[in-house]
Amino acid sequence: xxxxxxxxxxxxxxxxxxxxxxxxxxxxxxxxxxxxxxxxxxxxxxxxxxxxxxxxxxxxxxxxxxxxxxxxxxxxxxxxxxxxxxxxxxxxxxxxxxxxxxxxxxxxxxxxxxxxxxxxxxxxxxxxxxxxxxxxxxxxxxxxxxxxxxxxxxxxxxxxxxxxxxxxxxxxxxxxxxxxxxxxxxxxxxxxxxxxxxxxxxxxxxxxxxxxxxxxxxxxxxxxxxxxxxxxxxxxxxxxxxxxxxxxxxxxxxxxxxxxxxxxxxxxxxxxxxxxxxxxxxxxxxxxxxxxxxxxxxxxxxxxxxxxxxxxxxxxxxxxxxxxxxxxxxxxxxxxxxxxxxxxxxxxxxxxxxxxxxxxxxxxxxxxxxxxxxxxxxxxxxxxxxxxxxxxxxxxxxxxxxxxxxxxxxxxxxxxxxxxxxxxxxxxxxxxxxxxxxxxxxxxxxxxxxxxxxxxxxxxxxxxxxxxxxxxxxxxxxxxxx
Amino acid sequence: xxxxxxxxxxxxxxxxxxxxxxxxxxxxxxxxxxxxxxxxxxxxxxxxxxxxxxxxxxxxxxxxxxxxxxxxxxxxxxxxxxxxxxxxxxxxxxxxxxxxxxxxxxxxxxxxxxxxxxxxxxxxxxxxxxxxxxxxxxxxxxxxxxxxxxxxxxxxxxxxxxxxxxxxxxxxxxxxxx
Numbered sequence: 263x264x265x266x267x268x269x270x271x272x273x274x275x276x277x278x279x280x281x282x283x284x285x286x287x288x289x290x291x292x293x294x295x296x297x298x299x300x301x302x303x304x305x306x307x308x309x310x311x312x313x314x315x316x317x318x319x320x321x322x323x324x325x326x327x328x329x330x331x332x333x334x335x336x337x338x339x340x341x342x343x344x345x346x347x348x349x350x351x352x353x354x355x356x357x358x359x360x361x362x363x364x365x366x367x368x369x370x371x372x373x374x375x376x377x378x379x380x381x382x383x384x385x386x387x388x389x390x391x392x393x394x395x396x397x398x399x400x401x402x403x404x405x406x407x408x409x410x411x412x413x414x415x416x417x418x419x420x421x422x423x424x425x426x427x428x429x430x431x432x433x434x435x436x437x438x439x440x441x442x443x444x445x446x447x448x449x450x451x452x453x454x455x456x457x458x459x460x461x462x463x464x465x466x467x468x469x470x471x472x473x474x475x476x477x478x479x480x481x482x483x484x485x486x487x488x489x490x491x492x493x494x495x496x497x498x499x500x501x502x503x504x505x506x507x508x509x510x511x512x513x514x515x516x517x518x519x520x521x522x523x524x525x526x527x528x529x530x531x532x533x534x535x536x537x538x539x540x541x542x543x544x545x546x547x548x549x550x551x552x553x554x555x556x557x558x559x560x561x562x563x564x565x566x567x568x569x570x571x572x573x574x575x576x577x578x579x580x581x582x583x584x585x586x587x588x589x590x591x592x593x594x595x596x597x598x599x600x601x602x603x604x605x606x607x608x609x610x611x612x613x614x615x616x617x618x619x620x621x622x623x624x625x626x627x628x629x630x631x632x633x634x635x636x637x638x639x640x641x642x643x644x645x646x647x648x649x650x651x652x653x654x655x656x657x658x659x660x661x662x663x664x665x666x667x668x669x670x671x672x673x674x675x676x677x678x679x680x681x682x683x684x685x686x687x688x689x690x691x692x693x694x695x696x697x698x699x700x701x702x703x704x705x706x707x708x709x710x711x712x713x714x715x716x717x718x719x720x721x722x723x724x725x726x727x728x729x730x731x732x733x734x735x736x737x738x739x740x741x742x743x744x
Numbered sequence: 745x746x747x748x749x750x751x752x753x754x755x756x757x758x759x760x761x762x763x764x765x766x767x768x769x770x771x772x773x774x775x776x777x778x779x780x781x782x783x784x785x786x787x788x789x790x791x792x793x794x795x796x797x798x799x800x801x802x803x804x805x806x807x808x809x810x811x812x813x814x815x816x817x818x819x820x821x822x823x824x825x826x827x828x829x830x831x832x833x834x835x836x837x838x839x840x841x842x843x844x845x846x847x848x849x850x851x852x853x854x855x856x857x858x859x860x861x862x863x864x865x866x867x868x869x870x871x872x873x874x875x876x877x878x879x880x881x882x883x884x885x886x887x888x889x890x891x892x893x894x895x896x897x898x899x900x901x902x903x904x905x906x907x908x909x910x911x912x913x914x915x916x917x918x919x920x921x922x
Contacts, residue, residue, distance in 0.1 A: 281780065281885035406819055415819040419828060424845040431853040438860045445869065446883070450780065453880035469864065470873025473882055477867050478782035480795045484863045487801045491852045502845055702781040702883075709758075725759045725912030 269716065274368055274707060276551040278714035281705050284552075288701040289451055291547045296694055299546065307686035314680005317673050318393055326396045328673045335657050335668040340394045341506075342648040343678050346531070347387035348429065348503055349524075349644060352496055353532025354380025355436045358443070359492035362485065367707045368560050371552045374447075374700045375543060375692070376536045377440040382688040383535070384433045386681040391425070393677070421505035428502040432495055439488045445471045446481070447697040500528040507651065514594035514655030517582070523575035530568035530614070531644035533561050537637035541630055543693060552699055555628050562627040565640065569618025572647075576615060590660070598654045602667060606650050613643020746920055748893040748901060749775075751878045752908045753886050753915040757783045760887045763911030764789045770907060771898065776890040778882040797866070801859035808854025812847040878917065889913075 279287075321328055331338060354377035361369035392401050404426045406416050416423050448468035455461040471477070504524035507515035537558065544553040583595040598607045617639050621627040658665045670678075692698070714720035754760040761783060764774055774790040777783065787794070817836045820826070820843075825833050833839045864870055882888050893901060901918070908916060 285780075285884045406815065413823050415824055417826070418816050418820050418846060419826075419839070419842040421845075424849070427846045427849040427853075431849045435852065435856040438856060442860060442863070446780070449875065449877075450883040452875065453877070453883045465875065466872050468875070469869035469871055470875050471867075471869050471883075472875055472877040473778045473780060474876075475777040475779070475783070475786055475790060475792050476795075477869070478779065479787050479792055480797055480863055480867060482782055483795050483797050484859060487798055487859060488856055491801075491805070491856050494848070495852050498845065498848060505845075705781045705885075706784070723756050723759060723912075725756070725762075729762075729912075 271711075272556045273713035273716050274371065274552075274556065274711040275704065276554055276713050278720055279551065279708060279712060281708065284701055284704055284708065285450055285454070287549065287551070288447075288697050288699045289454055291693075292451060292695060292697070293455070297546075300690065300694060304687065304690045307683045307690060310683025311680055311687045312683075314677055314683055317676030317680055318389075321393060321673055321677065322396070322398055326394065328671060330669045330671040330674050332666050332668070334659055334664050334666040335653060337656065338649075338653050338668045339670050339674040339678065340390050342645070342652050343681065344387050344390035345503055345524075345648045345652075346641075346645050347383050347390070347681065349500065349528035349531045349648075350535045350641070351380045351383035351387060351432075351436075351532065352500060352525075352528035353536045354378070354383075355432070355439065355492050355496050356529055356532065357536070358439060359489040359496060362489040363493060366560075367711055368557050370700050370703045370707060371549075371557055372536060372540060372561070374440075374443065374696075375540060375698050376532075377436060377443075378692045378696065378698075379535060379539055379689065380436055380532070381433065381440060382685050382692075383532075384429065384436065385688070386685050388429060388433065389681060391429075421502060421509050424502045425506060428499045432499045435488070435492055435495060439485075439492055442481070442484060442488070443700055443703070444696065445469050446473065446702045447700065449473065450701060451697060497525055500525045512655050513583075513588070513590040514598070514651065516591075517579060519575055519578055519582070523572065523579075526568045526571035526575065527614075527644060527647060530565060530572055530618070531641055533565050533568070534637040534640035534644070537561055537565070537633055538641070539689065541634045541637070543698065547693070547698060549699065552704065555630070558630060558633055559628050562621045562633055562636075565636075566618045566621035566627070569614060569621075569640070573615040573618075576611065593658075594655055597658055598650055601654065601658065603650065603654045603657070606646050607654070610643050610646040610650050613639050614647060617643070749919045749921055750891040750893070750901070750904060750908075751917040751919070752889045752891070752911070752913040753879065753881075753917070754889070754912065755886060755914050756912075757781075757887055759912045760889060761786055761789065763908075763913065764889060766911060767907060772891065772904065772907065773895040774889055775892045775895060778877045778879075778888040778890070780883050780885065780887075783887070797859055797863055800862050801855045804858025804862075805851045805855030807858070808851040809847060811854070812843075812850035816843045816846065878919075886914075 275284075329339060354373070357369050357376045358373040361373070392398055395401055404416060404423065406418075416426075445468055448464050449471035452461060452464035452468045455464055501521035501524065504520035508517055508520035510516060540553055541558070544550055580595055583591045586592075597603075617636050620632075620636065626632050653668050657667055709715050712720070752763075754763065757779065760777070760779075764777070764786065768774065768789055777786055777790060779786075786792070813836075820839060821833060821836050827833070836843075877883060878888055878890065879886060891904060893904075896904060899907075905916065
């Protein structure tokens, strides 16, 4: 009855769902009592998170001497974790922005939670540069504010300052993008909620959204324009993160390939984190009809492509270090692969180069268990990648008498583990109180991509059964927004 | 002035769109449509114009671009020129490449937030605002068309009801507003 999509495309919503059932499926977990498992996971995440907060307070009270840094390795754990979290935080906006521009309907089932994941990951990332200042309370010195030090401004030539602007823009724009999409879904929950206090909360959160035609018209344009500006933003942010290294003169960092290589790596790890979270969430919240094998397969293809780009970048780096004829450059790479950090290098190579190649096999990339394992392997690999790039490039500098090793202190470990705990605290709260699927957007693809509509088993509306399908010659596909 | 508002409820977006098309062809003015999701193709039928928020976003972006350029020129070139390793920074153009990333970020920042704030203000959707949809089900699976008798003075309420009955609506509600 509505726009026909090619029959060979797998349906995105399995079985027969009505608009009301979509609302039910997404809102039920919010309205019902949380399962016991949620409390258990939340308690574990909270304890780990609070331990991390404790470590941060200890760090701030004592000074960054509590880190495992030394005179040669002056940059290691903190920046590794920063880049790791920012990288993970690249999937959400990529899914919602780039896939929106490319009219990928499958994004609708995953964009909400991927964006939430992005925002929480960027929170965690932002924590690291802040605590690394040692004096958190002077963090505002990174902004170009008129000050009492004479006219002393921040250095706009420095990639570290570019980072301040890039990360804060990325975080705030992602937050706005996410929230604008959430408003109509909050309105749905508001209108269903019976209990007075939650109803009041959702009334505040939904900003009085009423679903007027003009508002939807604006909504679609705002989403499109935000996607348009957020797309180059996604690419710029991790490029700028890579400039932190690439604009230096350290062998192993001073490479022009860094920006594209970092962006691909970020998308790679971000999609892996989305897989890890969604594979659990779809099961726990009974959303298998909306996030199913096809979605997992699409994401695995993205992981495969970006993983291959990362693999090519690793090989290019090796080649260039030899071809450049610069012996320091060559040594940096020989040292990575065969020096005291060989185990980190080869963990990175195995996790990031070999594992995504397995996705060429269809049964493997459609296997949920295999995907889950690989998604964790990829994020371990991507953590090692940052550690390898950062630590192995500086632990043996030009003066062999100052060569040293980096060993994380227990505070280092505590802060890192703590951010993982805090991340899950945020994500579990999100899964408990927020609509985890863009439920109203999903309704727009029901008739074109729902299984029962694709194989014509869905009942024809009585009105059209009586009157025929007149007036539908101009029916527009949901994706043709404008 | 008192006005009579008629709400016709539908349980399908395509039925509503079909109905709207037929009613508009007969000269009925549709005042508003409430729906749980955007109904594609409804805007030209009921006469909703394409929003100009995109132009606003461009203007906000342009503002950001200008502010970033003026700001960095002042901070780095006129107020406190830095000599870093003898690299020239006498003029803005000498140093412009280093300013590209922040100029871009600030442009995006202003465009996105400017547009989002304008969107919320124009919609009058702000924290704590009351919901205005005529029926709570319109954010779930029901679709409502609103008609105002003052805009459809050539018809009587009974005539309008009769026409609506042919469009496959499922519920009808009539309200007097002051």
